Amino acid sequence: MSEVLALTGRQMTHLRRTPEKIISVSLTPIAMVVILGYLFASVISVKGGEYHDYVMAGVFAQVGLACVGATALGVASDLRAGLTDRFRSMPISRASVLFAYTVADLVTAAAAMGAVAGIGLLVGWRIHGGFFEAVAGFALLLGFTYAMLWLGVLIGLAMRNMEAINGVTALALVLFSFLSNSFMPLRGLPGWLRAVAEWNPVSSVAEACRVLWGNAPASAGASLPVRHPELASVLTLGVLLAVVVPLALRAFRSAAAR
Amino acid sequence: MEFAIQAEGLKKRFGDHEVLAGVDLSVPPGTVLGLLGPNGAGKTTTVRTLATLLAPDAGRATVAGYDVVRRPREVRRRIGLAGQYAAVDELLTGRENLVLIGRLMGLGRRGAQTRAEELLDGFGLQHAAGRPSKTYSGGMRRRLDLAACLVASPQVLFLDEPTTGLDPASRITLWQQVREQIARGVTVLLTTQYLEEADFLADRITVFGSGRVIAEGTADELKRKVGDERLEISVERSESLDAAAAALGRAVSEAPVVDRETRRVAVRLVDGIGGVARAAAELERSGVPVTDFAVRRPSLDEVFLQLTGTGAQTKESGDE
Ligand SMILES: Nc1ncnc2c1ncn2[C@@H]1O[C@H](COP(=O)(O)OP(=O)(O)OP(=O)(O)O)[C@@H](O)[C@H]1O
Ligand SMILES: [Mg+2]
Secondary structure, X not given: OHHHHHHHHHHHHHHHHOOHHHHHHHHHHHHHHHHHHHHOOOOOOXXXXXXXXXXXXXXXXXXXXXXXXXXXXXXXXXXXXXXXXXXXXOOOOHHHHHHHHHHHHHHHHHHHHHHHHHHHHHOOOOOOOOHHHHHHHHHHHHHHHHHHHHHHHHHHHHHOOHHHHHHHHHHHHHHHXXXXXXXXXXXXXXXXXXXXXXXXXXXXXXXXXXXXXXXXXXXXXXXXXXXXXXXXXHHHHHHHHHHHHHHHHXXXXXXXXX | OOOOEEEEEEEEEEOOEEEEEEEEEEEOOOOEEEEEOOOOXXXXXXXXXXXXXXXXXXXXXXXXXXXXXXXXXXXXXXXXXXXXXXXXXXXXXXXXXXXXXXXXXXXXXXXXXXXXXXXXXXXXOHHHOOOEHHHOOHXXXXXXXXXXXXOOOOOEEEEEOOOOXXXXXXXXXXXXXXXXHHHOOOEEEEEEOOHHHHHHHOOEEEEEEOOEXXXXXXXXXXXXXXXXXXXXXXXXXXXXXXXXXXXXHHXXXXXXXXXXXXXXXEEXXXXXXXXXXXXXXXXXXXXXXXXEEEEEOOOHHHHHHHXXXXXXXXXXXXXX
């Protein structure tokens, strides 16, 4: 436990000394708020609500997606600096080293979501539900982000190369947020693509948040993720964590500096 | 515990490249083993295996009495590792780096702080302790790195090229710090490209060539393997070379080797100081003006080049 505290403390010192990290993970989402929620809001309309309300949940989820790359880069730079070797040569548990990355980056993500929320409020976004629904929505978003952070840890350990990590995670950010209902209802998609997009955790998390916050009426559809988005979110994220965490621990055990 | 570090038949391959082809090592407690070898010989791989970072494909190794594969945690409690590239957290200050390691090694917050101050003093880093370590020079980083692996006072220290890239003054400072550890009874495995360093720090030296041990012994033993002491003289004018060679020949009854370009004559010394005395007397009698008169032993560099050079040759002839 004291290991986790010490290592998380290290990460928090990093964050204090390079707060740019918060900006780097909120940049794309903020651009989305401005472009979609402000510029496009007048030309795009969604049934039963305002477009600037509709997009916000998906934009918050983008913060989580952006954290994949940020976390992976942090992990890879420790590998490159030889710090991972140092930690691995010490009598501390593997899990605590990796856990510390995810705790600290969750703080980064929360701060970035705060910034995104601020911009959202400026363009007119409002939460229409009650207090507990509002909190539940953010809790779900943080849960989603937390799963993404472990994915980032795994990618950082497995790929090592900074440029490659940048490329892959930037692509994943675009793919996962556009292949979801973040910015558009999925009605128009062909059947198979629609199924993929519905099962994309970004979709179920965004859908659940929109409903909780009264930002859009629930989507119509027969599949499980559409009827029970909270359940689908917990399910997909649980499966993701169950796969990614052991893989990351394994990768850490054999991680080589170069 | 007979040996602080012991390895038997360590093998490791990466893809189809056999990096360790059966390495045997044994280092008695409180001694220093220098690991020499050309680039890519497998020194770092050996260190990483012994420091529990890399699992060997075959063979076994114990460090401080514990098997590196089966009891890695016990090994990790007792070792310090300074890798080939200084592993410091660039965003943390020197002090924070050391405190972090101390806390991770279970010294507690207080204990870690006290230990950090001790090491900062000992390594002459106190003046820069509050600066992020990315502002440190290469030498300071190295010192911080070495300090970091001493935080928990390890029994066994692995140093992978600890002074590469340092200026002579920083190198000597670092050597002194390593010597202090040795005086405390710490066992050290040191890899290096500098033969001087091995000569100065190591009790015994192991020479690596393409993943195996090609020579082992004390610095003196290795030097003796390559050749005996030589007497070398230089003369002022090349006309006197023959006279000088004749004089040396009379003195030591060995055929001298004459190098006309550098105006030097060398002869093998078989009976030590007696030969030196006779050679001096003969030269004096022949009246040759001598500018330099010196007894030379083969340097560790020559040993190294000869050992690894022949290693490479046999490998080439094997390929044909
Ligand atoms: N993780 C790895 N994957 C593939 N090959 C590797 C890996 N680590 C080392 N090697 C290869 O193993 C060989 C030995 O490497 P090693 O680092 O042990 O050599 P070294 O003796 O320390 O060399 P140097 O003096 O350059 O530091 C090299 O050819 C290197 O390319
Ligand atoms: Mg090396």
